[in-house]
Amino acid sequence: MASPFFFVKKKDGKLCPVQDYRKLNKMMIKNHYPLLLISELMDKLRSAKYFTKLDIRWGYNNVCIKKDDEWKAMFRTNHGLFKPTVMFFGLTNSPTMFQWMMNDIFKDLIATGKVTIYLDDILIFSKTLEEHWKITHCVLELLRKHKLFLKAEKCKFEVLETKYLRVIITRWVTELAEYHFTLHHKPSTTNKKVDLLSRRADHLQGQDDNDKITILAPKHFQALIMPTTNKTHEHIKSATRDHQKWDQGIANSLNHEKGLKEENGLLYYDKRIYVPRDSAVRGEVISHCHDHITAGHPGIEKMKELILRNY
Known part of the structure; x- marks a missing residue:
């Protein structure tokens, strides 16, 4: 098996040799x-x-490609077959x-x-x-x-x-980057001087050049960047109901505890899902956040931050 070979022009005008390794890549262990x-x-x-x-x-x-494995990356040209000894783009x-x-x-x-x-x-x-x-x-x-x-x-x-x-x-x-900023809306009634300047008739607003920009709603691509949590949430629901603390007052607290609510069988506190003290369920939550393709093994502190966004 030999892969096709061609050239791609680079920004500096030079030619970059490229092999079409799509078939080989399907068989390789990632x-x-x-x-x-x-x-x-x-x-x-x-x-x-x-x-x-x-x-x-x-x-x-x-x-360098491992000795005796060079044949796997072999490519064909109009001058014959070649076996590379080093890794290539593709x-x-x-x-x-x-x-x-x-x-x-x-x-x-x-x-x-x-x-x-x-x-x-x-x-x-x-x-x-x-x-x-x-x-x-x-x-x-x-x-x-x-x-x-x-x-x-x-x-x-x-x-x-x-x-x-x-x-x-x-x-x-x-x-x-050393500072943490929080944006707060300030009504125009409390900052009249700035608001007045923004309304001056002699200030040209400029032309709207965003006609060709398409803004997609988050729901269309959220699934691509968020871990699949349906099964995990079902396990959290089960563990929450089975956990002894539920019977000891959490259910009663829903009526008067600020920031605490139940939705679709999940218990939320301050808009984050409550995860009971169940080692298996908590381990599953950590695994989802750590092993997901967008996580990238961020380290202990960053890992905590990612988890605490939703749990």
């Missing part, structure tokens, strides 16, 4: 090694002032294997909380220049040791602003 979440990245960047961004050259091609496990390799090489630096890596993009961040120089030197030494090369034209050193994972990271953004 590697579910977690990738970096943007929310985790922003948490790590708090208080950072200086940034260095490095881009690894050749990306997935830096990962193989289902290329991103996760490359991420695992990078995390393994830089594990000690990542543990310091001053380096983060997403596939072929390395970001170094620190409060002081002295610390930044030291970390950057260690990163470059590891790159040389493992024979990994950089794209010089895409690297940025010791800057106060950079673009990483399509997010523009600046010093003022990381400062704002």
